[in-house]
Ligand SMILES: *[C@@H]1O[C@H](CO)[C@@H](O)[C@H](O)[C@H]1NC(C)=O
Ligand SMILES: *[C@@H]1O[C@H](CO)[C@@H](O)[C@H](O)[C@H]1NC(C)=O
């Protein structure tokens with residue numbers, strides 16, 4: 001009896017050991033949740049491919065925020081309770097005036113804290129701009145946007161609002177200057193208050209660095225208090241019409257730069273779509289996914305590369321992340337079962 005008992009003990013111990021070994025193995029196979037990068041997000045056009053979205057949302061994804069040029073989150077693809085903070089955008093004056101937009105923004109969860117406004121007001125409607133006269137913009141901004149910033153409609157909290165995001169050009173800077181003057185003509189004391197600045201950039205790294213410097217100087221040069229320095233969000237950026245090599249190099253130079261630059265608070269690459277879905281103007285070199293839904297070299301880099309376990313060609317799969325969890329769960333059940341059984345031997 002005693003001998004038998006110790007033999008079954010031995011067997012159960014070895015089962016337990018094997019299970020524990022499998023368990024460690026299982027744990028190791030689960031990609032540890034990446035440190036989400038508080039700056040990195042995506043300018044999201046909507047992507048109809050489930051696998052692409054699941055990769056963007058996966059536990060090892062570094063992304064922490066997104067916007068889609070509208071006040072309506074893309075809940076079908078990116079659930080509201082995902083770790084990606086949704087940032088609403090009020091595209092033009094019509095949207096600012098619309099009670100539907102106002103209602104929609106009020107209904108957003110408290111995880112959304114920032115509002116982007118008028119998209120490329122100095123640009124034509126054909127190219128996604130909102131084509132707004134600086135004076136009209138100032139009037140609409142003060143009437144419809146500033147209240148989000150001042151009224152405690154969210155249980156004591158207010159929204160942080162941004163000035164319109166102009167195109168990167170002398171025309172853009174000129175537009176901002178006129179906008180500012182109009183703001184002070186309407187409200188002599190406050191002008192158009194803003195909590196942060198939104199910037200767009202299409203071009204090479206050097207130009208990006210210089211454009212950010214220009215905006216920082218425009219908004220912050222005369223601020224004596226460094227802590228009150230307005231932060232910049234780059235809400236669209238890419239190197240258009242370039243080959244893979246140049247685009248990857250540009251991004252590789254840009255990401256560490258933006259990470260270090262204290263006055264850059266957020267940035268979003270354009271965009272998280274497949275090469276097929278890129279527009280003619282940017283060319284398909286900007287796409288994070290290839291035609292088959294694999295990450296492009298650029299996509300792997302943006303997702304954090306090797307550090308986060310991403311490489312070129314990796315595909316998302318609506319089921320993968322859950323499958324790994326199920327496996328770990330099964331191993332747990334197996335371990336518990338083994339312990340339970342061995343306690344009877
Ligand atoms: C909102 O903006 C203010 C500056 O106006 C800044 O101090 C604060 O940190 C911002 N809050 C968030 C959540 O970004
Ligand atoms: C900052 O102050 C200088 C000197 O007073 C002035 O010339 C310049 O226009 C100001 N810049 C801005 C952006 O207000």
Ligand SMILES: *[C@@H]1O[C@H](CO)[C@@H](O)[C@H](O)[C@H]1NC(C)=O
Nearest residue numbers: 177180181184191218219222
């Ligand atoms: C905006 O206009 C006001 C009033 O003229 C001026 O004091 C301020 O420097 C301007 N700001 C910028 C960023 O040009």
Ligand SMILES: *[C@@H]1O[C@H](CO)[C@@H](O)[C@H](O)[C@H]1NC(C)=O
Nearest residue numbers: 248249252253297298301305
């Ligand atoms: C990015 O640059 C670093 C050196 O600055 C280099 O080691 C690395 O291979 C580059 N990555 C890509 C994807 O080009």
